[in-house]
Amino acid sequence: MSFADDHIAAITAALASIDDAADRARTAGDMLTHVPGLQRALREVRQEAVQAMRADGLSHADVAAELGISRSRAQGIAEGKTTAARKKAE
16 A cells, blocks of 8 residues: 555545544544645645655656656646646647
8 A cells, every 4th residue: 555545545444443433424524624725735845845856856758757747747836837727828
């Protein structure tokens, strides 16, 4: 399991452990409202990490190979371009 898989499993197990169905539903709903903010924060962390890799001398192609993504996607991440922004431009 990956880091993310482990944490998702822990969160879903914690939710499942809430005995009262209404409380469980409210808690899940509350968490869902925070997903957009989490996505933004994760994109920022990823962008900073890719920029750090570039600052360490890696090319976009090197970053892409390391992350298992395309060179153009590595460049887009470094520049802060999101998938939604790319799709809108197409």
